[in-house]
Amino acid sequence: MTSRTDRAARNDRALLEAARAVLAEDGAHASVAAIAARAGVGIGSLYRRYRTKEELFQRLAVLSLEHWNEAAEEGLADPDPWAGLAGFVTACVEFGQGTLAPIAGAVEVSDEMDAASRRGDDLLDALVRRAQDAGVLRPDVAAVDVALLIEQLGRSPLVDQLRKQGRDDLLPAAVRARARLVAIALDGLRPGAPGGLPGDPPGEELFTGRWA
Structure with a gap:
């Protein structure tokens, strides 16, 4: 028998996947109704759990950050430093990490979001x-370079367009x-x-500034 907690977790996963898809198509103008419909979740039940659009997006941001952290922990657990880093980048790109970026600045950063970030x-x-200590990553690459690379590759205009067109072929x-492209970038x-x-390494303000 499915518990209420299991059901809520399943709905959260569906909402996160739907939000990534809808935000890729509609950007910051994505509606809660469109996300709920894509996830197969009733709008009434959604608002019973999340009182506002902001509260929903805050929860989805935490779930996305938690995926990032889990992928990074798995990368650090790999005894091969390059395989760990490459696996982390690949996992985040395939997940679509960064597709929630359009809501940056549109929602307040909660304590839970800040801690996960x-x-x-x-x-x-x-x-x-x-x-870098192992000599397998070029020394002029900064952590923010890697994060920005993931964000760029996580949103594929080609994949998004074909998915929207229903071109399963x-x-x-x-x-x-x-x-x-991910392999080339790696x-x-x-x-x-x-x-x-070229230029100086990018700073953290490129991320934090957007969410302020």
Whole structure:
């Protein structure tokens, strides 16, 4: 028998997946009704659990951050520093990490969001330091570079467009094409590149400033 807690957790996962898809299509104008419909959750039951759109988005942001942190912890548990970092990046891209970025600045950052975000920053810093100490990550790459790379690759215009069109015939090929781009990008993180990266490393304000 499914408990109320199990049902709520299942609905949360469905809402997060739906929110990523709807935000990819509609951006910050995404409606709660569209997200609920995509998730197969009744709008009435959704509002019984989340009193406002902001409260829903805050919960979805926490779930997304928790996925980031779990992927980072799995990466750090891998004895191979490069495999751990590459696995983390791949897992976050495939999850669609960063697709909640359109709501940045539209919701208040809750204490739970802040704590999960700080934990994620620490974990990513550890992944980057470990890979650089092992000589498998180019030394001029900063943790924010990796985070921004994940955000860029996590939102695929091609995949989003084909999904919206219902082109199931082309969608698998688009997903495979994105996997190739991820591999190309990961190779660019390896040491031995002929030239250095342009400009100074990006700062954390590129993330925190958007959410203020």
